[in-house]
Amino acid sequence: METYALGIDLGGTSIKGALVEREQGVVAQSTRPTEGDQGPDHVLDRIATIVRELLNTHQGPDPVGLGMGAPGAVDMARTTVSYPSNLADWGVVDVRTALSARTGIDHVVVENDANIAGLGSAHYGAGMAHDSFIMVTLGTGVGGAIIHNNKVFRGSTGGAGEIGHMSIDYEGPLDNSGISGAIEAYLGQQFLSEHARMRLRHQPESVVHDLTGSDLSTLTPRTLHKAATQGDEAATHILAWAGRRLGYALSSAVSLLDIRVVVVGGGVSNAGRFLLDPAREALRSQVFPAFQEGLRIEREQRGNEVGVLGAAHLAFSTTPTA
Amino acid sequence: METYALGIDLGGTSIKGALVEREQGVVAQSTRPTEGDQGPDHVLDRIATIVRELLNTHQGPDPVGLGMGAPGAVDMARTTVSYPSNLADWGVVDVRTALSARTGIDHVVVENDANIAGLGSAHYGAGMAHDSFIMVTLGTGVGGAIIHNNKVFRGSTGGAGEIGHMSIDYEGPLDNSGISGAIEAYLGQQFLSEHARMRLRHQPESVVHDLTGSDLSTLTPRTLHKAATQGDEAATHILAWAGRRLGYALSSAVSLLDIRVVVVGGGVSNAGRFLLDPAREALRSQVFPAFQEGLRIEREQRGNEVGVLGAAHLAFSTTPTA
Missing domain, CATH: 3.30.420.40 (ATPase, nucleotide binding domain)
Known part of the structure; x- marks a missing residue:
């Protein structure tokens, strides 16, 4: 059975989003400038827009969740993003709650962007x-x-x-x-x-x-x-x-x-x-x-794609029902 | 109930041995020069002598096993010790089998000496x-x-x-x-x-x-x-x-x-x-x-004692029946 998740790679310059099927990898993509100078609410809105865009084109079963890689420190529960150096006015933000509210997706999990790249490589790239x-x-x-x-x-x-x-x-x-x-x-x-x-x-x-x-x-x-x-x-x-x-x-x-x-x-x-x-x-x-x-x-030959792939993998691997 | 294990700290200069009770720590000790220049069989014999010595004084229940810290590389199964730099003629030695045969103790497990010190500190020293x-x-x-x-x-x-x-x-x-x-x-x-x-x-x-x-x-x-x-x-x-x-x-x-x-x-x-x-x-x-x-x-205030304590802990924590 096909299983989908959303993977987001939040960077200082751009937000990359992808709809990922567990075996096939990326099936749809969308990228927007981060506009991080406009504060966390604006950035979270833009992520939600990317999510809607990806879901609008999607015919298959609902994604099991949303994974996101972000700069800055992520707490042990993988809920909050703290003080990312390239994003303005960003203290400690509960990204899980904010993105769940904006997208209606229950299962949201966040991880440091370098760790997400590692996970992407481990499950879809040279690290396999x-x-x-x-x-x-x-x-x-x-x-x-x-x-x-x-x-x-x-x-x-x-x-x-x-x-x-x-x-x-x-x-x-x-x-x-x-x-x-x-x-x-x-x-x-x-x-x-x-x-x-x-x-x-x-x-x-x-x-x-x-x-x-x-x-x-x-x-x-x-x-x-x-x-x-x-x-x-x-x-x-x-x-x-x-x-x-x-x-x-x-x-x-x-x-x-x-x-x-x-x-x-x-x-x-x-x-x-x-x-x-x-x-x-x-x-x-x-x-x-x-x-x-x-x-x-x-x-790593897959380039920046490991970011969204690793983010989606995080959603797959932490979904209680997956 | 009191639970005992033997802890051995094999060094280039001396072999330290202890009978350890899980909660009380070291209850008996014995130390001998390693005489590592005489090859692995001699060293293993000396370890067996220390074990016998410690058991002779012992009144309580049989030890659950024997743990040993050793210099050199230890394999993933914690069975062999390879090329310890201060011990002569020592290639790859199956310490588990050799010590079981010499002491009659079934459960023998070996680990790198630095890791053993870490375990000793974690369970009996500053690391607690x-x-x-x-x-x-x-x-x-x-x-x-x-x-x-x-x-x-x-x-x-x-x-x-x-x-x-x-x-x-x-x-x-x-x-x-x-x-x-x-x-x-x-x-x-x-x-x-x-x-x-x-x-x-x-x-x-x-x-x-x-x-x-x-x-x-x-x-x-x-x-x-x-x-x-x-x-x-x-x-x-x-x-x-x-x-x-x-x-x-x-x-x-x-x-x-x-x-x-x-x-x-x-x-x-x-x-x-x-x-x-x-x-x-x-x-x-x-x-x-x-x-x-x-x-x-x-x-670490416990000094070298963390070696035998960590070795005994390894035996406690890996005993199937403990």
């Missing part, structure tokens, strides 16, 4: 091949999740997996949280772009200057990937520099968790082997030697 | 007050365990918790496993002692020179603690230097696990506040800010 893995999401920030025996390891309060805030150098550069040498201070999109700009100022021969129309302020990690693909040495070097640092952070995570598979997703992961081969080498060189066997870094 | 905590054992090496909801988090193959091999500086000094900036390269007993010697050579005013009879080769972390207690500035400085590095490693562990309580045991932890206050400060400065609440480092 592994019972346990570390999920890293390289986007605006660096997110992480620990998937252990196909479930999210949540720690004491539900916040586990902050790989982006693990440090590889206690005297290194500061990330946005003031942590020295945190991996986000190297691989967060703004940090990586700024590092690249500083380097490239002294490398006029790089093709990046052409790709950015001689305006380095428009440089993004995507530009670096494009240049590296064209054989550009400077861009290749920068991506390798970042990849090694990712590998160093992962080595500490693997040594602590004895989980030897890493799945990397998020926009910056599109740099593929330019980033991940150096990461693999650094991971191998710095991990506890007894943990070398089975060590691997894989790229 | 916490459902989840990170256990760090500062001894010859730096061991670790993750206790989550009163159980050991074992990872994919049973090896989780290698905190000693987490790195705080990807360009830092090498530990014995060749990992740059691993915390063991600062706080392992030999590393810390050597660092102190190098510093103290240039600090003739330090009381450490008196305490070692002007022979720095006899210096141990214990000497540093003694000197610090007497107000010695050089020794205090060295312990603070080490404590900060411990705090840096713990900040990454806490950010990854969202487990905010750390219990520190092992001989080097006797340095107490000289080591742990700087560790607390460094942890607080480098941890993910949302995880500040409830953050704490405690000292």
Whole structure:
């Protein structure tokens, strides 16, 4: 029998929604700008609009529930979202109650967006091949999740997996949280772009200057990937520099968790082997030697779709009657 | 009703054994040198001798089983001990079968020594007050365990918790496993002692020179603690230097696990506040800010006894009929 759920991926820029059939995956999609500057009520209204839109086109049985991934902290009961950094005027919001009231859906469950990406990968993506893995999401920030025996390891309060805030150098550069040498201070999109700009100022021969129309302020990690693909040495070097640092952070995570598979997703992961081969080498060189066997870094090929898929999976897996 | 188990703590130097009553704790003890250079059969014989000795004095009901903590890797079924670094000619040994045959005890279960210390703390020590905590054992090496909801988090193959091999500086000094900036390269007993010697050579005013009879080769972390207690500035400085590095490693562990309580045991932890206050400060400065609440480092006051207690607990908690 076909079983449906709604999956929502709430981001700082856009809200992605999907109707997901348990076996088939995404059957309908809808995306809208978040307009997070207009406060939580507005954002919740927009989510409800997406839900209505998805349900209007739907012919099959009613969805068993709605799962949502959100930035910020999610409580242990997976009900509230607290202080998401990119959403204005958002203190502690009881998202479950608010969305149930707006959509008429009884079963609403919310989870941190990085954990949702991990769940999506575990059940619909690269993680399907592994019972346990570390999920890293390289986007605006660096997110992480620990998937252990196909479930999210949540720690004491539900916040586990902050790989982006693990440090590889206690005297290194500061990330946005003031942590020295945190991996986000190297691989967060703004940090990586700024590092690249500083380097490239002294490398006029790089093709990046052409790709950015001689305006380095428009440089993004995507530009670096494009240049590296064209054989550009400077861009290749920068991506390798970042990849090694990712590998160093992962080595500490693997040594602590004895989980030897890493799945990397998020926009910056599109740099593929330019980033991940150096990461693999650094991971191998710095991990506890007894943990070398089975060590691997894989790229999540489903891209951002793991967000809505993981959110829907959360609804499937927590529905009492499903 | 009184319930008994045998707890064995197999170390590179000595084998500690105890008869443990579930509620009362240790009721009888016996310790012998390991003589690990004579191979596994000899070591297993010595363990059996300790067991006989403990049982000879015992009047109550038969123990429900025997638990043992051992260095090296333990398999997922908690049956074998592989390649413990301080025990000669020891490949992969089926300890369960060997000890059952030697002692006549059916229920034998083995676990990594750091995990055993964590279990001992969780059920008989500082960890009793916490459902989840990170256990760090500062001894010859730096061991670790993750206790989550009163159980050991074992990872994919049973090896989780290698905190000693987490790195705080990807360009830092090498530990014995060749990992740059691993915390063991600062706080392992030999590393810390050597660092102190190098510093103290240039600090003739330090009381450490008196305490070692002007022979720095006899210096141990214990000497540093003694000197610090007497107000010695050089020794205090060295312990603070080490404590900060411990705090840096713990900040990454806490950010990854969202487990905010750390219990520190092992001989080097006797340095107490000289080591742990700087560790607390460094942890607080480098941890993910949302995880500040409830953050704490405690000292395990039961000392090495947590080993035999944790080993006995393992036997209690895994006995089918208990």
